[in-house]
Amino acid sequence: MKVLLTLSLLFFCVLKTHAQSVTDKLIVALVDKHLPQVLHQEKATPWKMGTYDLTVNKIGGAVFSSTHKYLSLTVPIKVLMTGQVNKEFLGQKILLNCSSEMVTQARLDIEPVINPPESKANVEVSVPVPEANLNCDGLIVAIKPLLEQLVASKKQEWEQQLEQDIMVMFKQVGI
Numbered sequence: 001m002k003v004l005l006t007l008s009l010l011f012f013c014v015l016k017t018h019a020q021s022v023t024d025k026l027i028v029a030l031v032d033k034h035l036p037q038v039l040h041q042e043k044a045t046p047w048k049m050g051t052y053d054l055t056v057n058k059i060g061g062a063v064f065s066s067t068h069k070y071l072s073l074t075v076p077i078k079v080l081m082t083g084q085v086n087k088e089f090l091g092q093k094i095l096l097n098c099s100s101e102m103v104t105q106a107r108l109d110i111e112p113v114i115n116p117p118e119s120k121a122n123v124e125v126s127v128p129v130p131e132a133n134l135n136c137d138g139l140i141v142a143i144k145p146l147l148e149q150l151v152a153s154k155k156q157e158w159e160q161q162l163e164q165d166i167m168v169m170f171k172q173v174g175i
Contacts, residue, residue: 024064031062031073039077039106040154047146052083052098052134054150059103071110077127078103081143085136098136100143104128108162116175121166123159127151 020028040056060076078101085096104127111122129148134141 020064024066027071027073028062028064031064031075035062035075039075047083049141050084050086052081055080056106069111071112073108073110075106075108076103077106079132079147081134083134085139085141096136096139098134098141100132100134102130102132102147104130110162110166112166114175117171119167119170119175121163121170123162123166125155125158125162127155 035058037058038055039058040054042052042054044051044053057078057080058075059078063074065072081098081100083098085094085098087094107126109124109126113120113122129144129151132143132147134143
């Protein structure tokens with residue numbers, strides 16, 4: 001009986017530490033409903049080997065957490081890249097079809113600054129890029145540096161857009 005009571009108490013504590021509040025569940029439900037399936041898309045983008053198309057899709061539900069200062073949202077994403085290597089090598093035109101797929105987690109850290117009517121939010125976007133290769137008809141091309149460069153070049157734009165979207169939302173609710 002003592003062991004059963006101890007296990008029950010332990011189970012209750014584990015559940016309590018992993019439980020989400022109603023607010024957390026509401027935020028996740030709103031994000032999952034309103035976050036588009038396609039998060040980023042590029043078509044016929046030139047790069048040193050030719051051109052590529054890139055699509056970033058949401059592939060699962062968001063995970064939300066918060067501290068006294070920050071709101072954090074993590075979303076699983078799949079990056080699909082297709083394209084063509086279009087180069088000349090030893091006088092021969094080389095044209096190869098390419099594709100790649102990778103999965104990672106995009107994370108948004110949001111610091112709301114509530115000061116009506118001048119409320120705002122500071123947003124930081126992070127997207128860790130795992131090792132990734134583009135398969136071009138058997139030729140394997142490392143694309144992690146290309147994807148890291150893409151994230152670095154788009155990060156500020158994504159953050160500013162999210163900050164503007166949050167400010168619009170704050171204004172709509174009067175804060």
